[in-house]
Amino acid sequence: xxxxxxxxxxxxxxxxxxxxxxxxxxxxxxxxxxxxxxxxxxxxxxxxxxxxxxxxxxxxxxxxxxxxxxxxxxxxxxxxxxxxxxxxxxxxxxxxxxxxxxxxxxxxxxxxxxxxxxxxxxxxxxxxxxxxxxxxxxxxxxxxxxxxxxxxxxxxxxxxxxxxxxxxxxxxxxxxxxxxxxxxxxxxxxxxxxxxxxxxxxxxxxxxxxxxxxxxxxxxxxxxx
Numbered sequence: 001x002x003x004x005x006x007x008x009x010x011x012x013x014x015x016x017x018x019x020x021x022x023x024x025x026x027x028x029x030x031x032x033x034x035x036x037x038x039x040x041x042x043x044x045x046x047x048x049x050x051x052x053x054x055x056x057x058x059x060x061x062x063x064x065x066x067x068x069x070x071x072x073x074x075x076x077x078x079x080x081x082x083x084x085x086x087x088x089x090x091x092x093x094x095x096x097x098x099x100x101x102x103x104x105x106x107x108x109x110x111x112x113x114x115x116x117x118x119x120x121x122x123x124x125x126x127x128x129x130x131x132x133x134x135x136x137x138x139x140x141x142x143x144x145x146x147x148x149x150x151x152x153x154x155x156x157x158x159x160x161x162x163x164x165x166x167x168x169x170x171x172x173x174x175x176x177x178x179x180x181x182x183x184x185x186x187x188x189x190x191x192x193x194x195x196x197x198x199x200x201x202x203x204x205x206x207x208x209x210x211x212x213x214x215x216x217x218x219x220x221x222x223x224x225x
Contacts, residue, residue, distance in 0.1 A: 050197060089193065140155045141159075142160060150167070
């Protein structure tokens, strides 16, 4: 009896305090890393989110293309809904687009976050939002000869519905700030929710000196809010 009860109570003693603590820490931008997360930073580290790399105004919409017979308002609404539910740094950009198109957010269920994209069910239709690599992973057919480096793709029921091309402008204070962190032996750790913000994108597009600081993304050991 003691052995059986101990296993049940042990899970409750860990899970409930963990949940309470992570919810409280998330309000101040902190997270519980676990041993693997701590050792990955090599000591002192700081989490950088979407707005740390690209504050509001540094990401702009470069064009929209709708495919198939999908209405524009549906594609915009579905994409904006998933971006908002993910807490992505693109939320303001798509919120402004939503208002400009006269659209509204929609109710989503079965929301899931993947590496490189998002999925949810909206009005009994599966909606996928993410990068081009995520669309390939989900077996969504993309147009031949597509040449869009940074974009948000939307697919509905397995069919490509829209592409939102984005333009990222590097803020002038970003590189000096990162160099200052490195000089003080503080390791920057990417904790971004924008699926376009990966080390390869920053290195290729903006020629950042990633060899001088850690390019590792947040890879587990805890929850990042």
